[in-house]
Amino acid sequence: MTLEWEQVIVDAADPVALGRWWAEALGWVTVNDAPGEYEIRPAPDRIPGLLFVPVPESKTVKNRLHLDFRPDDQRAEVDRLLALGARHADVGQGEQTWVTPADPEGNEFCVLSSRKG
Template identity: 50%
Template structure:
């Protein structure tokens, strides 16, 4: 492969604060911390991480890209992530969807999906289109 994903970059006002939040959510760690960037990942040898970069302007619209998190237990993970500083957000989703929409401390939306086992069953269903 000629190219691979190295980092997902998130603009932020509070580099160390948002990096610590996402480390808590993903059970990752800070891999490097400089004045103008903080990089987190699951470990030093990880191929992909998240890089936090400073920005002066506030977030004003819904994200064009977001994370979908696949938990073992959706309700438990939603409560844990809320305790880390996330908040629930309404982006127009109905109450019957299988995911919960949250926002990190700077308002970046992400979803906590239904449990991993049900996602695998859905993916492997023979009649899925």
Template identity: 55%
Template sequence: MAVRMYHIAVDTHDLPSLARFWCGVLDWRILFEADDEIVIGADETALPGMCFLPVPEGKAGKNRLHLDLAPDDQAAEVERILGLGARRVDVGQGEDVTWVVLADPEGNEFCVLRPKTSLVD
């Protein structure tokens, strides 16, 4: 039996704001929008997408799962994403790492890696 990833579900207080932030980061677009769900993706046929869902509680603690982004130019992408509303965060990564830890406007951590030449790089 084959399985593939369909969506990454993201709990949020402000669906439109967080969905639009991630659209800007990933150069994706909104594929579906309702009061209780917003789905974004590269296009209607590309997988996976991201699905934003409302929750009443705030984020507590470090994410147990996070996204790693692989840019062509790490420094330029970090600055661009900061301009979209992200902020730098310290999750104990130290100063000698090759990635930059950021958080989206609701505090969800993600990493901007150094440029990659392969999946195992």
């Protein structure tokens, strides 16, 4: 048996707004913009993608699964994400080499230290 990773599902109060935010943050394209299933991918024919779906409840605790990103320039990327509407998150990580922002709905993710040349 083989499995192919298709997408990560993200619960959202506003799937369209959150999906658009992530598309801009990642430079990805929208492949489905329905209010009940907003999907973005690196390119139309590339997977995995992120699929944003509506849920009635709001986020209440730290995510049990999160995404890590390795940028070329950590400081520049964190500044860019904050300017887009992310905020710093404290999940008890203390001082680390990575930065933990949260998206506009509070989902934490990590921006790792800059890629080595």
